[in-house]
Amino acid sequence: MADGYFITSKDADQVEMQPGVYRRTMATTDEAMMCEFFLERGATVPPHSHMNDQVGYVVFGKLEMTIGNEVYALNPGDSYAIPGGVIHSARAVIDTLAVDAFSPPRNDYRTEAR
Secondary structure, three states: OEOOOEOOOOOOOEEEEEOOEEEEEEEEOOOOEEEEEEEOOOOEEEEEOOOOEEEEEEEEEEEEEEEOOEEEEEOOOOEEEEOOOOOEEEEEEEEEEEEEEEEOOOHHHHHHOO
C-alpha cells in the first residue's frame, strides 16, 4: 500500500463469502467503504439487511437484484441504491463484477481492509 491513500488489488485479499460470492474490501475511511464483489454465474446473496446505506455499480455481467419488493435485472453500467435497513438479495445471471460503497463502513468487512 502506498502511504495509506492508494490501494491496489494486491493490497486487498479476495474473500469467499459463500460459494461463488467473492468480496475484496478495497478502501475505507471513517465515513465510507468501497468493496468489489465477484459473483460466479448462478451464485446468490441471500436476503439480508444492514444499517449501512449501500450504492453499487455493475462493471460486467448481469445481476438480478431484489430490493424491498422490487426485482430488476442490472446490466453493465447500471447502478442501484439501498437505504439502510431495507432487505435485499442478488443472483448472478452470468459471471458478474460489481463495485459497492457503504456508509458508514461495514465493521464486518473491515477485517480484510488494509
